Amino acid sequence: MTADPSTHQLRLLLVLAEELHFGRAAQRLFISQPAFSRQIRALEERLGVTLVKRSTRRVELTPAGEALLPQVRAVVDAVDGLRGAVKAQARPGPDRVVLGSYVSGLPTLRILLDRLRTHHPCPELELRAVGPVDQVSALLNGDADAVICYGPMPEGIRTLPLETEPRFVCLPDTHPLADREAVTLAELAGLPVIGFPPHVSKVWRNFWAADPRPDGTPVRYTEHAGATLEACISLVSLGHGIRFISESGRDLMPRPGVRFIAVTDLPPCTALLAWPASRPASPALTSFLAAIRSHLRTTGDADNGMNPLPIRINESL
Template sequence: MDGEPGGPDPSLHQLRLLLVLAEELHFGRAARRLYISQPAFSRQIRRLEEQVGVVLLERSTRRVQLTAAGEALLPRIRALVGAADELREAVRTQARAVAGRVVLGCYITALPVITALAERLRGHHPDLEVVLREVDFVEQTAALLDGRVDAVLAYAPMPPGIQTLPLATEGQVVCLREGHPLAGRASVTLAELAGLPVIGSSPGVARVWRDFWAVDPRPDGTPVTYTGHGATTFEAGISAVVQGHGIRFVSASCRELFPRPGIRYVDVPDAPVCTAVLAWSSARRDTPEVAALRRVVGGMVGTGGSDPNPRWWHTGHTESKGD
């Protein structure tokens, strides 16, 4: 094949095909790798050679190999495709730029993770105003569904209509009043806690959330007895425990995050593990604000992490699986 190129500039698609073929040196394997038919693959490579006016490959019934011209052009082709990929990513990043206002809820906004997340969000989206809002256990779902907040950092499970991104998993502990016969133990079982009332929650708290955090029913099917309290916050529940009214299940990280006089946190190895999540309304999943939060949180922690005492809640970061 001699002479000047016989058509328009080659497409990036054709150049990508050539790069794969240069790795496989086999039309069938290259075509299968890219999920296209071998005849279509071969036609694209032929067309590429016609367009550049140079024979790039030597073909035989046994093998395929690059010609000297193909070998010489390969680094430039690879660089061109790489530059195109970088440009595409730059365009995507620019398209993801968000301006406006995002409201992020949490039951305690002073948590280190909240500060770290807000700083990271501002770093990625300097034109985005980040507003932190404390929400109680009723508002953490109600405020999502009515749009008062864009997302919350909370613990699963969440009721229908709310989607979540898992951040970290950990065990549960039980809060016992200091002086309780079980308070000095390193761990207790659910069977040993049977019959002890759980501090009651407000009727506005999502039932699925309340049941999980009371381990109701217990593994043997026994329903839980609740006190008459209508707690909506962490502090209200802990205060009732200190006064000796009942017990409360919380995440293991509370032992370090919220030490309180008058209570003891005791491990409950047979209680279900709990999962910290970023949560948002299903109806608002793809809004710019929620999409920005999901990307930033995913970059901070990845997903599906498991740690009995996750550092993420303390420091605001862990090893990332990608940014």
């Protein structure tokens, strides 16, 4: 091995191992395919081992590539954990929980913030805006102690289910299906889905694109990548594709030029409280989790005279 590999090169290998296609992997990371290939070859030269079998028809990892993949993932996770630890050292307030969320109108979030009462002392909550693209990295990097989000989450993230909601398809109001009350996934076959930024986890992307469809057909994505809910709805209104959305998201996003249609055979989504498994929960987060679990066990939401959780809003993310 002539030199240590860069974390960037290791991340490229992880994406290639997921896609098994240089073109798709490069597109996912918004770099050219030749540049992507050069980085993988440079990684192989630095490690002194062939990691990928290349042919005109397919790409697959070599036995050495398969064997080294867990270590590669461990190195990348360790770097992310180091970044999180550094940020945690700079974060003020050991009795404060930094709670990220990208859906401020989620009913579950409103209940937790407006009605959560407990007999036990709770830490102060600092709310930070965390987009769906950044929710996992916010946890791994230490930008948030926990996030309220929609699943599914990738490995390495612990979750507590909060609420289940149906999903809808967002269509341009000029589409022939726009006046329907409900549709099936088969009726949406062939319609391109607004793309996702490259660092969205594959498990999350596949769920929110319904990819593959029930008959095994892969989804076709547009070249447009929507990083926020607002951006996705705007792209749909311009006729660039479709996007699936939660019921709460539908209620938050009444926009001209689009329609939200129920999809009868689309599995529901689940709102989650998520936090990283890579580091121990702080005493403040442990207290917060206990308060939420107590709240979820409570029947009814009547005010019991307790004081609400102290909230401080931070829109820095």
